[in-house]
Amino acid sequence: MKKSIQNKIEQIKQLARTQHLAGKIVSAEVSGNEDSLLKAIRNKEEASVFMAELDAVINVSKGK
Amino acid sequence: MIRINLDETYAPIGVAENLSFITFDSPQRNGAADVLLKIEIKHLEDQLLPNVYNLSFGPIDEDGEINDSIRCHHENVNKVFSTIILFSLTFLQTHRHATIGLDGSDDGRAYLYHRMFITNREYLCQFFISLGVDWYVRLLRNGTVEADTSGNPFFKPKPEPFDYNRSTRDLYRYYMSHLIPGA
Numbered sequence: 001m002k003k004s005i006q007n008k009i010e011q012i013k014q015l016a017r018t019q020h021l022a023g024k025i026v027s028a029e030v031s032g033n034e035d036s037l038l039k040a041i042r043n044k045e046e047a048s049v050f051m052a053e054l055d056a057v058i059n060v061s062k063g064k
Numbered sequence: 065m066i067r068i069n070l071d072e073t074y075a076p077i078g079v080a081e082n083l084s085f086i087t088f089d090s091p092q093r094n095g096a097a098d099v100l101l102k103i104e105i106k107h108l109e110d111q112l113l114p115n116v117y118n119l120s121f122g123p124i125d126e127d128g129e130i131n132d133s134i135r136c137h138h139e140n141v142n143k144v145f146s147t148i149i150l151f152s153l154t155f156l157q158t159h160r161h162a163t164i165g166l167d168g169s170d171d172g173r174a175y176l177y178h179r180m181f182i183t184n185r186e187y188l189c190q191f192f193i194s195l196g197v198d199w200y201v202r203l204l205r206n207g208t209v210e211a212d213t214s215g216n217p218f219f220k221p222k223p224e225p226f227d228y229n230r231s232t233r234d235l236y237r238y239y240m241s242h243l244i245p246g247a
Contacts, residue, residue, distance in 0.1 A: 001190075001247060005070045009154045012086070016079040035118045036169040037238050038108050040199060040221045047112035054116070054163065054195075054223045058242050061193040061225050 066145050066176070068184040073147040083155045087124070088147055091139040099123045099136050101144065103151050105164060115161045121148055145180060153191055156243040163195075166239040174235040181239065182228055191247045194226035196236035 041047045074088040077100070084105055089098040103121040123134040138144050152164055168174030181194050188194060199219040202210040210218040223240065230236075 002071075005150070005153075008070070008073065008150060009157060012076055012079055012151065012154045013083075013158065015076055016081050016083055019079055019081070035106075035108060035165075036167050037116070037118070037165060037197065037221055038113070040219055041112055044112060046220065050221055050223070051113065051116075054240075057195060057223050057225055058163070058193055061195075061242075062245060 065183055066180045067142045068146050068149050068180070068187055069142065070146055070150050070153070072143050073150045074143055076151075083151075083158060086151050090136065090144050093137040093139050096137065099134070099138075101136075102128070102130055103148055104130065105152070105155050108165075115159075115163060117155075117159075117162055117164045119148070119152060119164050119166055149188070149191075152241060153243075153247070156192075156241070157247070160243060163240050163242045165197075165241075168235060168237050168239055171235070174237070174239075175232055177239045178230075178232050178235050181226055185228055188241075189244075191244060192241040193244055195223050195240040195242065196226045196230075197221050197223045197238035197240060199237050 041050060074090065076086050076088050078085075078087040080086070085102055087100055087102045090101050091098050100123065101121060102124045103119065106118045106120070108116045108118055120130055122130040122132050123136055125131040125134070156162055156164065166173075166177050168177055181188065185194075198221070200222050201217045201219050204210060212218050221238065226236075226239075
C-alpha cells in the first residue's frame with residue numbers, strides 16, 4: 001500500500017472519531033434502499049448457499 | 065472512461081463514527097454550485113447475509129437522504145469515483161471480513177461499474193478481489209424453468225471471480241469487492 005494512500009485512509013478514520021466526539025456526526029444510521037441481491041435471497045437456506053459460494057470464490061481468488 | 069487514482073480524491077466533510085457513510089463536495093461544470101454527495105455502506109441483513117454490505121452514493125436532499133433524481137454534472141468524475149473507492153478501502157480495512165456490493169440492477173449504473181472494473185483492473189487488484197454476480201434459473205427436465213408459487217422464474221444469485229473478458233453487452237447484476245490479504 002502506497003504511504004500517501006494509507007495516510008488518507010487514516011485521516012478518514014481519525015475524522016470519524018473526532019467528529020463523533022465533537023457531536024458533529026452523531027447518527028450512524030443509513031437510509032434504506034431496495035437492494036436487488038437482498039430481494040433475490042428469499043430465505044435462510046438460499047442465503048446459506050449464496051454465502052458458501054461467495055466464500056469459496058473469495059478463497060479461490062485469494063489463492064491466485 | 066473512469067480512471068481511478070486514490071491520490072486524487074475529494075476531502076471528506078462528514079464521516080459516520082462506524083464509517084457507514086461519508087459526505088463530500090463535488091464541484092460542478094459550468095460554474096454551478098458544488099453538490100454535496102453521500103456514500104453509504106449498508107449492512108444488508110444480519111441474519112441472512114453476514115458480512116455483506118451494499119454501497120450506494122449520490123447527491124443528498126434536504127433530509128440527508130440520497131436522491132438519484134437530482135442531476136449532476138461533475139467537474140471531475142474520476143475524482144468522484146476515486147473518492148468512492150478510497151472510502152470503500154477505508155471501510156474494508158476496518159471490516160476485514162466484509163464484502164461490499166454495488167447494485168447493478170439499473171443498466172446505466174451496471175455499465176458504468178463494469179467499465180470501471182475493466183479499465184482499472186490492474187490498479188484495483190492492488191487492493192481488492194473483484195467479483196460479479198449473475199442471476200440464474202434452473203432448467204427442469206420437462207423443459208420448463210423452476211418457478212415460484214406465483215409462477216415467476218425462480219432466480220438465484222451466483223457469484224464468480226470477475227470475468228474481465230465479458231463485454232459490456234453481458235453485464236453482471238451485482239458487482240462486489242473484498243479486501244485482498246495484506247491491503
